[in-house]
Amino acid sequence: MSKPLPLLTVAVPSPLRRSFDYLPPEGLVNEQIEAGRRVQVPFGRQTLVGVVLGTTNQTEIARDKLKRIKKIIDSEPLLPPDICKLLKWASQYYQHPIGEVFSTALPALLRADHAARVAGKRRWQLSDRGQALDPDALKRAPRQQALLKAMQKTASMDTRALQTITENWRPAMKRLLELGYVEEREETILPEVVTEVCVPHPLNPAQQTAADAIVEALGQFRALLLDGITGSGKTAVYLDVISKVIEQGQQVLVLVPEIGLTPQLVDRFRRQLASPVAVMHSGLTDHERLTAWLLAKNGEARVIIGTRSAVFTPLIKPGLIIIDEEHDPSFKQQEGFRYSARDLAILRARDAGIPIVLGTATPSLETLYNCQQGRYTHLHLPERAGPAQAPKIGLIDVRKQPMDHLISVGLREKMREHLSGGGQVLLFLNRRGFAPMLICHDCGWVSQCERCDSRMTLHQQINRLRCHHCDREQAVPTACPACQGDDLRSFGYGTERIEQAVQQQFPDHSVLRIDRDTTRRKGAMQTLLDKVHAGEGQVLLGTQMLAKGHHFPNVTLVGILDADYGLYSIDLRASERMAQLIMQVAGRAGRAEKPGEVLIQTHHPEHPLLQTLIKQGYDQCAELLLKERQESHWPPYSYLALLRADATDKGAPMAFLAEAARLAGDPAGNGVEILGPVPSPMERRAGRYRAQLLIQSEQRQPLHEFLGPWLFQVEAMKTGRKVRWSIDVDPVELF
Numbered sequence: 001m002s003k004p005l006p007l008l009t010v011a012v013p014s015p016l017r018r019s020f021d022y023l024p025p026e027g028l029v030n031e032q033i034e035a036g037r038r039v040q041v042p043f044g045r046q047t048l049v050g051v052v053l054g055t056t057n058q059t060e061i062a063r064d065k066l067k068r069i070k071k072i073i074d075s076e077p078l079l080p081p082d083i084c085k086l087l088k089w090a091s092q093y094y095q096h097p098i099g100e101v102f103s104t105a106l107p108a109l110l111r112a113d114h115a116a117r118v119a120g121k122r123r124w125q126l127s128d129r130g131q132a133l134d135p136d137a138l139k140r141a142p143r144q145q146a147l148l149k150a151m152q153k154t155a156s157m158d159t160r161a162l163q164t165i166t167e168n169w170r171p172a173m174k175r176l177l178e179l180g181y182v183e184e185r186e187e188t189i190l191p192e193v194v195t196e197v198c199v200p201h202p203l204n205p206a207q208q209t210a211a212d213a214i215v216e217a218l219g220q221f222r223a224l225l226l227d228g229i230t231g232s233g234k235t236a237v238y239l240d241v242i243s244k245v246i247e248q249g250q251q252v253l254v255l256v257p258e259i260g261l262t263p264q265l266v267d268r269f270r271r272q273l274a275s276p277v278a279v280m281h282s283g284l285t286d287h288e289r290l291t292a293w294l295l296a297k298n299g300e301a302r303v304i305i306g307t308r309s310a311v312f313t314p315l316i317k318p319g320l321i322i323i324d325e326e327h328d329p330s331f332k333q334q335e336g337f338r339y340s341a342r343d344l345a346i347l348r349a350r351d352a353g354i355p356i357v358l359g360t361a362t363p364s365l366e367t368l369y370n371c372q373q374g375r376y377t378h379l380h381l382p383e384r385a386g387p388a389q390a391p392k393i394g395l396i397d398v399r400k401q402p403m404d405h406l407i408s409v410g411l412r413e414k415m416r417e418h419l420s421g422g423g424q425v426l427l428f429l430n431r432r433g434f435a436p437m438l439i440c441h442d443c444g445w446v447s448q449c450e451r452c453d454s455r456m457t458l459h460q461q462i463n464r465l466r467c468h469h470c471d472r473e474q475a476v477p478t479a480c481p482a483c484q485g486d487d488l489r490s491f492g493y494g495t496e497r498i499e500q501a502v503q504q505q506f507p508d509h510s511v512l513r514i515d516r517d518t519t520r521r522k523g524a525m526q527t528l529l530d531k532v533h534a535g536e537g538q539v540l541l542g543t544q545m546l547a548k549g550h551h552f553p554n555v556t557l558v559g560i561l562d563a564d565y566g567l568y569s570i571d572l573r574a575s576e577r578m579a580q581l582i583m584q585v586a587g588r589a590g591r592a593e594k595p596g597e598v599l600i601q602t603h604h605p606e607h608p609l610l611q612t613l614i615k616q617g618y619d620q621c622a623e624l625l626l627k628e629r630q631e632s633h634w635p636p637y638s639y640l641a642l643l644r645a646d647a648t649d650k651g652a653p654m655a656f657l658a659e660a661a662r663l664a665g666d667p668a669g670n671g672v673e674i675l676g677p678v679p680s681p682m683e684r685r686a687g688r689y690r691a692q693l694l695i696q697s698e699q700r701q702p703l704h705e706f707l708g709p710w711l712f713q714v715e716a717m718k719t720g721r722k723v724r725w726s727i728d729v730d731p732v733e734l735f
């Protein structure tokens with residue numbers, strides 16, 4: 001008897017932190033099943049699609065108890081070895097079930113039993129017989145007749161065109177196919193190539209030095225920070241280097257933040273590179289996403305621009321990875337599989353032996369720390385490219401100043417000055433809605449959300465109260481729900497209210513508001529941006545949506561209405577974020593010929609953070625923040641993991657975490673510290689109570705050696721069934 005075939009280890013999409021072994025499918029004799037191929041497997045009562053991880057001859061379960069693979073879906077590996085390795089590593093590092101990790105990495109259609117090929121666009125055309133047929137022959141089938149008549153007038157038709165002939169065309173078309181009057185064919189979709197190429201500006205000396213350093217690193221692993229102020233021409237450097245990589249027949253992966261992927265950016269890439277560029281973001285249909293993924297995998301796309309999850313895209317010949325706006329928090333997934341696309345991209349580059357460029361005007365503290373340690377190369381673009389100059393930044397001390405809707409007299413005067421000089425003004429306030437709460441002037445009732453420890457925001461235009469934490473919504477009460485009084489007042493300021501006030505203060509100028517509420521509809525953002533560029537809207541007002549990536553050449557004044565918010569927040573990263581946000585918003589000013597000015601309103605003008613930021617710039621400010629982190633042993637001077645739990649029952653999360661902490665024993669001897677449990681800063685959210693346990697270590701390794709075995713025990717805890725829990729490794733938000 002021949003030796004039994006080895007078992008297959010499969011990553012099955014399930015919340016269990018392990019892989020599963022299966023017998024090879026019936027009838028398989030000697031075929032090698034490589035890792036990375038998808039298979040259909042029985043799992044409990046379900047049939048699921050998993051990915052083969054490898055083969056084994058040993059298993060804990062007796063061979064006759066093992067289940068058999070039902071079907072092998074792919075005839076060759078769908079995921080190449082480098083991606084399989086990256087995913088296995090990520091599953092371990094982020095302590096997330098391997099099956100879910102693999103399924104996150106696949107385009108939605110491939111998570112099911114869908115063929116891994118580029119779905120072409122279907123078209124129908126008449127056969128010679130159909131062409132010669134007299135439409136009267138189909139008199140008794142009016143739909144078929146209508147289709148025939150229409151198709152006799154054109155070469156071929158697609159779904160959309162057929163839809164206009166008759167709504168219910170499919171059955172009729174099916175019949176025509178059967179009768180041999182029609183033929184069906186598929187048109188493959190190729191990545192878009194723009195033929196109208198634009199010639200870039202020659203690089204300036206700083207850009208050239210940076211580009212040379214990157215080019216020199218090609219063919220080996222190196223991480224390079226491209227630290228360049230807004231408008232310094234980072235994108236121009238990327239494009240210059242990318243074209244060289246393409247010339248060498250290699251591909252480039254470009255990761256951008258969620259709201260950084262604008263049509264203008266993609267356009268600029270397409271026009272300057274004149275090479276096939278594939279785009280991957282959450283706005284694509286499943287078919288579009290699959291197409292882009294396959295074009296990257298088979299090498300037809302030379303450049304892949306995508307958001308976070310594009311880090312898992314297979315590439316046939318990777319040559320370079322670029323992370324634009326590397327400091328952006330959207331690179332970290334905040335739910336489920338909580339990976340950092342930036343950190344995984346660095347790992348991927350190291351494994352592939354290629355360089356990675358981290359570009360930003362405001363590097364994250366982690367990245368600056370890595371530069372200080374000599375692990376990353378620090379490249380600088382200290383000046384704006386082209387004719388633009390860096391803006392002047394100043395503070396406005398608003399203490400004891402008369403304020404009109406968050407706008408001080410000083411700021412208003414400046415606005416007047418810039419507006420009458422023909423410039424545009426940008427006002428920044430990171431709070432949307434009309435007012436953050438409604439309050440009863442008679443009895444003190446406030447618009448508390450029933451489901452969260454938070455107030456409901458008044459949205460006056462739609463006349464509703466909305467909770468920004470759980471999305472609960474209700475009509476604005478006409479009388480106080482507590483005392484029936486009718487003196488309900490809005491309290492505090494959001495963008496909607498400031499928009500109204502600015503419009504009143506500047507009746508001769510138009511105001512455009514850009515926040516999540518005004519850009520909800522598809523295409524709304526583009527419409528607003530077009531208006532800005534057409535010069536409509538002299539005052540632009542918005543939230544952090546305005547801070548990123550946009551180019552407003554005519555903005556000469558930026559006003560930051562409330563900088564105090566970030567100075568005293570409990571969040572570990574609040575100051576870092578505030579400094580980044582201020583610099584990013586400031587970067588919108590004076591991007592063209594006109595010089596820009598930035599004014600920051602604050603009650604704490606002496607605050608060392610603000611002082612350093614405006615006098616010495618972001619890098620010095622970051623250094624100050626790094627010192628603070630070092631003194632208090634926070635990352636990057638230590639490593640963190642956060643165990644979170646929530647439940648509708650108030651006591652359950654704390655009880656669960658307390659038991660988890662007990663199970664951990666005292667790992668201090670191994671250099672790991674357990675802090676908590678404590679209720680989360682906002683304890684109740686969407687009707688659930690939340691608590692957390694922090695695990696900290698000075699070194700990465702002991703933390704990871706501790707986490708695996710500990711979580712294995714935590715998973716078996718009975719109290720765990722009463723809560724929803726998750727682990728977050730390298731959390732960016734500590735609540």
Ligand code: ADP
Pocket residue numbers: 201202203204207228229230231232233234235236237385386387
């Ligand atoms: P960043 O990505 O750093 O914000 P961009 O690459 O978008 O900067 O460049 C900012 C502006 O400067 C763009 O309008 C760009 O066309 C222009 N620019 C970039 N490099 C040069 C150069 N070497 N000479 C002249 N203009 C340049």
Ligand code: ZN
Pocket residue numbers: 440441442443444445480481482483484485
């Ligand atoms: Zn009242």
Ligand code: ZN
Pocket residue numbers: 449450451452454467468469470471472686
């Ligand atoms: Zn709520």
